[in-house]
Amino acid sequence: MDVILFLIFALIAVVCAINVVVQTHPISSALSLVGVMGSLAVLYLLLGAEFIAAAQVIVYAGAIMVLFVFVIMLLNAGAEARTGRSYLIPGAPLLIIFLGVMAFLVQRIFPDTTMVRFGGFTGGGPADIGHALFTTYLLPFEVTSILILVAIIGAIVLARKEIE
């Protein structure tokens, strides 16, 4: 059952990710990226990360992708034009080599001793995350809020109209 669930959603994720790269229109890429994020949320649930799965749907698929779609609509972005030189010739073999090395290392370092079962790890609920966030990771959490503040100010400064 877990294997079937994993295979279905891994397949959806990979197909949608290929679609992100292949589609020429940005809005199609954005909708495919939403598909990737949704199927990754299901895989997070399978790994026992309930809070992260919810945050994935709300923050990534909900907030960030809406921002992307909003900018695509605002700029009226059409299909991209083929200009300049393509990096397909040097890039594609390098990527295939990278994938091969990664798959080899993963199979070698992690022989199938750890099996993932639904419910095998129950420490990923909101209470556990909150406890860790406000005890062990309190300083990174506070630094994160400063980062958000900097991002807000930066976005306002970049997007405002020039005042004479």
Added chain:
Amino acid sequence: MMNAVPISWFLTLSAILFALGVAGFLFRRNIITVFMSIELMLNAVNLSFVTFSYQHKEVSGHLFTFFVMVVAAAEASVGLAIILTVFKGRSTLNIDDVNSMKN
């Protein structure tokens, strides 16, 4: 046996998604699609964080995933503001046309 997924499958899926993100980053010319490829790479890294968190029965990986999400949100807001500014000045979204710092 059929009831459990090997942990290496999750890591291989993460590697595939990361490689596809790199491919989009390198091969695409539209600045918004390049930006979405970066988000795809961040998602792939998040998946391996959560997988390692499962392996060690430890909640830290979830926290790092949470921080990556926050950084991605900040990055998206600032990056899209930069894209808006570039488009206002040059009326193009093609990254080959935005090369004034090259020469």
